[in-house]
Structures are given as structure tokens and as C-alpha cells.
Amino acid sequence: MTKHKKDAMLQAFNQKFAQKMEMLHLTYDHLPLYQQAFSHSSFINDFNMDRLAHNERLEFLGDAVLELTVSRYLYDKYPGLPEGNLTKMRATIVCEPSLVIFANKIKLNELILLGKGEEKTGGRTRPSLVSDAFEAFVGALYLDQGLDVVWQFAQEVIFPYVEDDALMGVIDFKTQFQEYIHRLNKGSVTYRLIHEEGPAHHRLFTSEVLLEGEAVAEGQGRTKKESEQKAAEKAYKVMNQKQ
Secondary structure (H helix, E strand, O other): OOHHHHHHHHHHHHHHHHHHHHHOOOOOOOHHHHHHHOEOHHHHHHOOOOOOOOOHHHHHHHHHHHHHHHHHHHHHHOOOOOHHHHHHHHHHHOOHHHHHHHHHHOOHHHHOEOOHHHHHOOHHHOHHHHHHHHHHHHHHHHHHHOHHHHHHHHHHHOHHHOOOOOOOOOOOHHHHHHHHHHHHOOOOEEEEEEEEEOOHHHOEEEEEEEEOOEEEEEEEEOOHHHHHHHHHHHHHHHHHHHO
């Protein structure tokens, strides 16, 4: 393909990228860094560009930056959880399916620069390609604006959705609480549904967790199981603080 075609694609990218950053309330200084972050290898190959001009190096960096950012978030949010559980939660948050969810919420795939063949075969919606672009963008943002701005971005795009049904299930708080109580020889744990409300298609359940018949905490959820998990999570935190 011609240089004119490449320039036209980059110009269109620049405009869309500026709009996207404004939407995300982010500023930037080095535009070429972000052009690279969204340049798939097929785009580089189509225009015979430098073989390292694609986004894979930035993806490598962004992966590490995401791990650090999410690790800090989980470390602060769950002070009572051991390292093994935190590792499982982090792995679920930074895995490909989750990154695709985050990327799709801000329609990041609109920015990806693809070769003609990759575009035709649906590359723009391919999960691995979208998650790679998300990581590369984080890597570029880190180099351009620093870790504090990456944290700001994560607060908007990642952290609010960490407990979504699409991501949760990483940690079974009922099991965690049960094991914790067993270690302390505190007695038996049971659950009781105490309230449900709302129409059939949008029920809200409230359950409480009892320790030796005494209520410890309550939790709410769209299913009975979710409400019990929330109650167990609260009870686990309460018991941890008392120890």
C-alpha cells in the first residue's frame, strides 16, 4: 500500500485518539508513542515499516505496569487476604478476557491500526488482538505520563468493574471464611436468607452469615448465592479486624 494511504490512516487515528483521550480525561505529550501502541504487526507489514514499529514491545511493558497497578489495588482493598488469594484475583483481572471487557467499555478497538487482510478477517474484534492493544496503550501511557496517570486511568476503567459478575468468582469468600473460622476453632458457620424484594426479573436478596447461631454480617446480591458471598466477605473482614 502507498505512503499516502498510511498517512491518511494515521491522520484519522490522530483525530480519533485525541477524542478518546478527551473522553477519558487524559492528556498526552508524545503522539508517536500511542501510534505505535495501536499499530498491529499487520499494519507495519502492509507498509513495510520498521519491524519493531508494531505494539508488541509496549504490550510487554504494559503487562508489567498493569500487574503492578492491580497488585497495589488488591493489596490495599483486601488487607486480610493472603498472598495466594491475591495472586488468583490479580490473574483473573489481568487475563485476556478481562482486558477485553475493559477495552470494550471504552471502545478501544476503534483505534487499532490494522493491515488490510487483518481488517477484513475481523481482527478488530479478535480478543487477543484487543487485549494486546489495551496492554500496549497502558505501556505507552506509563512512558508518556507516569504511573500516577496509569492509576488514574485504572480508577476509571478497571477498578470499578473488578467486582462485576463478569470478573468475580475468583475468590470464594464462603470457603475463605469457613477455613478462617476453622483455623481459629470458633465454631460452625451457617447462612440465612432474611429478605428478598423486587420483581422476578430483578430480585434483590439479603442474607446473613451466622457464627454459632449469632449473626455476624449481612450481604446483598442479585442471587441468593451472591448475597451469601457478600455476607461472607464482610464477615471475613470484620473478624480479621478484631484479631
